[in-house]
Amino acid sequence: MGQSAGVRTTCPYCGVGCGVLAKPQPDGSVTIKADPAHPANFGRLCSKGTALGETLGLEGRLLHPHVDGRRSSWDEALSLVAQRFHSAVARHGPDSVAFYVSGQLLTEDYYAANKLMKGFLGSANIDTNSRLCMASAVAAHKRAFGADTVPGCYEDLEVADLVVVVGSNMAWCHPVLFQRLAAARERNGTQVVVIDPRRTATCEIADLHLAIAPGSDVALFSGLLAHLADSGQLDEAFIAAHTSGLDAALAEARSLSRDDIARLTGLDAADIAAFYELFAATERTVTAFSQGVNQSTAGTDKANAIINCHLATGRIGKPGAAPFSITGQPNAMGGREVGGLANMLAAHMEIGDEAHRSIVRDFWRAPGIPEQPGLKAVDLFRAVAEGRIKALWIMATNPVVSMPEADAVATAIAACPFVVVSDVVRDTDTTRLADVLLPAAAWGEKDGTVTNSERRISRQRAFRPLPGEARPDWWIVAEVARRMGFADAFAWRGPADIFAEHARLSAAGNGGTRDFDIGAYADIDDEGFAALAPFQWPARQPSLSPSLRGEGEGEGQRQTHPDEARGLPSPLRGGDGGGGRKKDRSPSPTPTPDPSPRPCGAWLRHEGGGEGCGGAVQLFSDGRFFTPDGKARFVVTPFRAPASTASAEYPLVLNTGRVRDQWHTMTRTGLSPRLNAHLSEPFVEIHPDDAADRGIADADLAEVTTTHGRVVVRALLTTRQRRGALFVPMHWNATNASLARVGALVCGATDPVSGQPEMKASVARIARFEASWHAFAVLDREPSGIETDYWVKARAKGGWRLELAGVAAPEDWTHFARGLLAAGRDGIELLAYHDAASGRYRFAAFDGDRLAGAIFIAREPVAVSRAWAASQLCEPEIEPRRRLQLLAGRPGAETKDAGAIVCACFEVGLNTIIEAVTSGGCLSVEAVGAALKAGTNCGSCRSEIARIIADRRLVKAG
Ligand code: SF4
Numbered sequence: 001m002g003q004s005a006g007v008r009t010t011c012p013y014c015g016v017g018c019g020v021l022a023k024p025q026p027d028g029s030v031t032i033k034a035d036p037a038h039p040a041n042f043g044r045l046c047s048k049g050t051a052l053g054e055t056l057g058l059e060g061r062l063l064h065p066h067v068d069g070r071r072s073s074w075d076e077a078l079s080l081v082a083q084r085f086h087s088a089v090a091r092h093g094p095d096s097v098a099f100y101v102s103g104q105l106l107t108e109d110y111y112a113a114n115k116l117m118k119g120f121l122g123s124a125n126i127d128t129n130s131r132l133c134m135a136s137a138v139a140a141h142k143r144a145f146g147a148d149t150v151p152g153c154y155e156d157l158e159v160a161d162l163v164v165v166v167g168s169n170m171a172w173c174h175p176v177l178f179q180r181l182a183a184a185r186e187r188n189g190t191q192v193v194v195i196d197p198r199r200t201a202t203c204e205i206a207d208l209h210l211a212i213a214p215g216s217d218v219a220l221f222s223g224l225l226a227h228l229a230d231s232g233q234l235d236e237a238f239i240a241a242h243t244s245g246l247d248a249a250l251a252e253a254r255s256l257s258r259d260d261i262a263r264l265t266g267l268d269a270a271d272i273a274a275f276y277e278l279f280a281a282t283e284r285t286v287t288a289f290s291q292g293v294n295q296s297t298a299g300t301d302k303a304n305a306i307i308n309c310h311l312a313t314g315r316i317g318k319p320g321a322a323p324f325s326i327t328g329q330p331n332a333m334g335g336r337e338v339g340g341l342a343n344m345l346a347a348h349m350e351i352g353d354e355a356h357r358s359i360v361r362d363f364w365r366a367p368g369i370p371e372q373p374g375l376k377a378v379d380l381f382r383a384v385a386e387g388r389i390k391a392l393w394i395m396a397t398n399p400v401v402s403m404p405e406a407d408a409v410a411t412a413i414a415a416c417p418f419v420v421v422s423d424v425v426r427d428t429d430t431t432r433l434a435d436v437l438l439p440a441a442a443w444g445e446k447d448g449t450v451t452n453s454e455r456r457i458s459r460q461r462a463f464r465p466l467p468g469e470a471r472p473d474w475w476i477v478a479e480v481a482r483r484m485g486f487a488d489a490f491a492w493r494g495p496a497d498i499f500a501e502h503a504r505l506s507a508a509g510n511g512g513t514r515d516f517d518i519g520a521y522a523d524i525d526d527e528g529f530a531a532l533a534p535f536q537w538p539a540r541q542p543s544l545s546p547s548l549r550g551e552g553e554g555e556g557q558r559q560t561h562p563d564e565a566r567g568l569p570s571p572l573r574g575g576d577g578g579g580g581r582k583k584d585r586s587p588s589p590t591p592t593p594d595p596s597p598r599p600c601g602a603w604l605r606h607e608g609g610g611e612g613c614g615g616a617v618q619l620f621s622d623g624r625f626f627t628p629d630g631k632a633r634f635v636v637t638p639f640r641a642p643a644s645t646a647s648a649e650y651p652l653v654l655n656t657g658r659v660r661d662q663w664h665t666m667t668r669t670g671l672s673p674r675l676n677a678h679l680s681e682p683f684v685e686i687h688p689d690d691a692a693d694r695g696i697a698d699a700d701l702a703e704v705t706t707t708h709g710r711v712v713v714r715a716l717l718t719t720r721q722r723r724g725a726l727f728v729p730m731h732w733n734a735t736n737a738s739l740a741r742v743g744a745l746v747c748g749a750t751d752p753v754s755g756q757p758e759m760k761a762s763v764a765r766i767a768r769f770e771a772s773w774h775a776f777a778v779l780d781r782e783p784s785g786i787e788t789d790y791w792v793k794a795r796a797k798g799g800w801r802l803e804l805a806g807v808a809a810p811e812d813w814t815h816f817a818r819g820l821l822a823a824g825r826d827g828i829e830l831l832a833y834h835d836a837a838s839g840r841y842r843f844a845a846f847d848g849d850r851l852a853g854a855i856f857i858a859r860e861p862v863a864v865s866r867a868w869a870a871s872q873l874c875e876p877e878i879e880p881r882r883r884l885q886l887l888a889g890r891p892g893a894e895t896k897d898a899g900a901i902v903c904a905c906f907e908v909g910l911n912t913i914i915e916a917v918t919s920g921g922c923l924s925v926e927a928v929g930a931a932l933k934a935g936t937n938c939g940s941c942r943s944e945i946a947r948i949i950a951d952r953r954l955v956k957a958g
Contacts, residue, residue: 017452063468103329106448124374136299146627152324167292238314317620376755406743709744798873864889
């Protein structure tokens with residue numbers, strides 16, 4: 001595929017790692033299409049990926065360095081960072097400094113940060129937001145396999161006969177992978193079991209949903225292990241030849257009776273038995289797990305309890321048979337590979353292993369490699385709070401929103417003597433606390449690699465110029481290192497140099513003893529890096545095979561050094577240090593034949609991709625693992641309840657997670673009106689009976705409180721939620737909502753092995769938020785300085801939409817409305833409707849023929865057609881007759897109200913779909929798609945459409 005199709009790059013959101021074709025247009029916009037040739041997605045993107053082009057504007061970007069709130073030069077900012085980190089180390093020791101980095105970084109950025117901290121500052125205090133995502137899976141892999149090896153591939157999901165999805169709303173969090181699974185299920189009749197406390201969108205394709213009690217997965221899988229043994233389903237030959245430790249693990253598993261398991265999990269005995277029998281009878285089984293397993297104080301044990309069942313049945317290393325950790329972030333895996341976690345060294349080597357430290361020390365020519373692991377995320381910020389960290393550098397992440405006990409994290413960062421934040425966004429909850437702000441290059445501007453959940457390394461490629469003074473993260477780190485006296489070791493010309501160095505280190509002293517080895521790319525040059533096609537590790541071949549190169553011819557442009565791109569002399573050029581490309585091959589890579597992997601060989605039909613094989617590499621197919629004896633280890637996994645115990649004061653359990661169309665703290669997806677149209681307000685899901693007990697009605701505001709903080713969010717009553725449980729999404733923050741940072745509620749208890757915090761089982765209480773008034777508003781300009789008790793703002797086409805509420809009503813509604821809709825503007829005409837008796841007030845403000853804003857106020861949650869009202873901002877002219885209609889908050893009889901957006905791609909609303917189902921006879925997702933196009937592009941909404949159809953059928957039957 002040539003340049004005309006666009007630049008081949010990779011989506012920056014979830015761990016599926018979909019290939020994207022990005023094509024800049026003459027008007028400055030960028031056309032985004034799915035890459036039909038990428039083996040992760042074969043021509044599909046989800047709603048987030050599809051909307052990438054809407055998130056590339058410079059609005060809100062951090063474009064220049066800042067020191068103490070004022071714009072500075074790069075030289076001043078970098079010199080200050082170098083000087084403060086140097087003086088902290090000199091005065092207080094290496095462990096007085098810390099980096100908190102991100103799975104958003106490219107591997108090359110990550111490599112540079114890790115090298116500076118662990119190789120040259122002499123501390124292991126570099127940890128990452130991936131600690132919040134999949135550290136428990138890493139720890140479980142290391143315990144079982146002797147290395148952080150993910151044994152599964154996406155193709156395994158497609159050739160399995162049974163897929164068990166544990167703790168993952170795959171339909172919303174890994175949508176393209178979910179679509180691949182759903183398509184395979186259609187083709188092959190794959191059985192799907194979903195284990196999740198909530199009945200999520202993923203359950204729409206489930207043959208069996210086990211609504212498990214939060215935190216009880218170990219009990220369920222221990223019972224499964226015992227059942228496999230008791231029913232004669234163990235693979236005795238595999239166990240004898242390739243594993244150790246079954247007896248102890250089995251003895252522990254048998255300590256729980258079926259009654260115990262039913263009590264602990266809250267599941268029906270019949271459902272448990274059905275799951276066990278299905279698993280036992282199905283040879284080709286994949287167990288895919290994600291944050292619901294990992295984000296737990298028993299997360300590592302949960303993952304090992306799953307792996308135990310696969311080892312016991314020999315269901316690993318075969319097509320369609322694997323335990324499979326699905327990562328949340330686009331480059332969580334890349335961070336693991338370079339040692340971005342505080343307890344790892346580079347290239348999957350161990351800090352505690354002197355031989356490994358020696359390899360890295362020699363390779364980097366580093367003055368000192370720490371012998372002890374550094375501080376993991378939760379402990380890192382506690383050390384900041386205790387004043388032990390004197391200089392902190394946060395890169396590409398927003399811990400004031402995403403960390404547990406987030407209010408305490410904010411207080412700690414605010415009190416830290418010196419805080420640096422590298423980011424692409426000017427105003428986040430975390431950048432507000434920085435002493436130094438460094439403008440980083442964003443997606444589409446930077447160049448490097450990422451690794452997805454199936455160990456596939458893909459290129460992210462630049463297709464836009466660097467705006468303002470933004471720079472790639474690796475360059476920023478290298479410049480600080482240079483100013484600290486380490487220029488030789490950071491003398492890279494570009495990301496290709498770093499990738500080659502990373503590849504050489506992965507092969508150094510390896511000889512097949514370590515899983516991560518990409519020595520095949522040790523000599524990659526700029527041209528090869530530009531053309532690099534997606535590949536899976538390990539890739540141990542000694543030289544770059546032509547077959548591993550991309551077939552594209554020119555779509556991967558060489559990324560120039562940012563200063564070269566500007567015609568500036570590069571301060572890094574001409575370096576000759578240990579990190580320089582082809583300057584130092586010491587120690588030489590010693591490529592060896594890979595001992596185990598082989599192609600999956602499964603030829604599959606991919607929609608949009610034709611016949612083809614992703615070339616998936618199957619690990620452990622020979623039954624050899626990376627433990628000293630080459631055997632996989634069963635792990636004893638005693639059941640432990642979550643750290644927090646429900647009480648009379650906090651009787652509920654709070655779960656957190658993602659929604660379909662937002663990513664992390666919304667700094668990018670929040671820019672897209674389309675993505676905001678799906679769920680534009682933070683909410684709490686609660687079972688109707690729990691809500692009734694507390695006098696909470698659907699759409700009321702509710703206050704959720706834990707011992708750590710509180711939020712006020714919209715109540716969403718649903719029987720898809722278990723009794724006794726709450727769910728609040730993780731995305732909203734202080735820049736777009738008054739009080740909705742769920743991280744502030746979450747307890748900081750961590751898994752004793754992985755250090756991953758328990759994000760899904762904090763005890764909580766909920767009460768109705770007693771607002772005396774509610775309002776919905778649309779505005780053509782971004783509102784600022786909102787001072788109501790409750791507010792949430794979201795971008796809409798043509799402006800903004802706003803939810804408001806207050807405890808006490810303003811004295812003068814007209815004054816309030818004018819202040820919101822017409823502040824500082826001349827010539828605004830205000831139209832009003834008042835019904836003081838019912839407490840209803842409506843105002844519409846017009847700037848000439850156009851709508852400047854409208855607000856709908858009521859004593860109860862406002863019932864207006866929000867999508868329609870917001871759409872009026874785009875109307876070039878609103879005639880006098882329609883202005884009164886606007887105050888009614890609904891379209892007239894001649895215009896249908898589409899309702900809340902379900903299909904983001906074609907902007908098809910809920911009401912439109914309901915009408916197609918009830919009046920149009922569309923009783924399948926395909927029929928709805930044929931009638932409305934909904935669900936026919938990215939497919940992210942297909943499970944919601946299925947749910948709407950099912951709900952309407954129930955209504956009809958009732
Ligand atoms: Fe991006 Fe969606 Fe693919 Fe994830 S599934 S990588 S968010 S397009």
